[in-house]
Amino acid sequence: MAETQQQATTAPAGKPPTRVQVTWQGDHRFDAVRASGGPPIRIDASAETGPGPVDTLVSALAACTAVDVVDILAKRRTPVESLVVDAEAQRFAGVPARLTAVELVYRMRGPGIEPAHAERAIELAVTKYCSVRDSLDPSIPVTWRLELDGGEA
Numbered sequence: 001m002a003e004t005q006q007q008a009t010t011a012p013a014g015k016p017p018t019r020v021q022v023t024w025q026g027d028h029r030f031d032a033v034r035a036s037g038g039p040p041i042r043i044d045a046s047a048e049t050g051p052g053p054v055d056t057l058v059s060a061l062a063a064c065t066a067v068d069v070v071d072i073l074a075k076r077r078t079p080v081e082s083l084v085v086d087a088e089a090q091r092f093a094g095v096p097a098r099l100t101a102v103e104l105v106y107r108m109r110g111p112g113i114e115p116a117h118a119e120r121a122i123e124l125a126v127t128k129y130c131s132v133r134d135s136l137d138p139s140i141p142v143t144w145r146l147e148l149d150g151g152e153a
Contacts, residue, residue: 021033021035027046030044057132066106069108080108099137126142
């Protein structure tokens with residue numbers, strides 16, 4: 001126990017804590033908002049007025065990696081014109097119905113984007129930079145593929 005406490009005090013300082021407030025809106029509906037304010041997102045386990053909790057988690061993974069992909073390619077001076085990430089997550093048949101695998105399909109468009117650079121950007125996003133991915137159980141395989149349209153020449 002003392003070793004764990006010591007590690008916690010010697011770890012490098014991180015970003016400020018993320019604080020959110022989730023307010024029940026009836027049935028299976030909740031509105032989530034940053035504690036400091038901002039626009040809420042609706043999370044609805046019945047999927048009637050918003051995505052469910054697991055959909056929200058998978059969306060966060062897709063969005064987190066997409067931000068990194070866009071940033072990496074912009075640094076290469078090959079900006080993305082459009083990017084859509086389709087995510088499909090497999091779930092355990094029992095309780096809890098946790099994620100067992102995720103596939104991300106990056107549909108990207110932009111002149112000058114080379115397939116090898118786009119693939120490397122995705123690989124880095126998924127394996128190194130995405131904090132959402134690193135927060136998931138590492139035994140969950142996250143696979144990906146690229147569909148690239150070079151756009152106008």
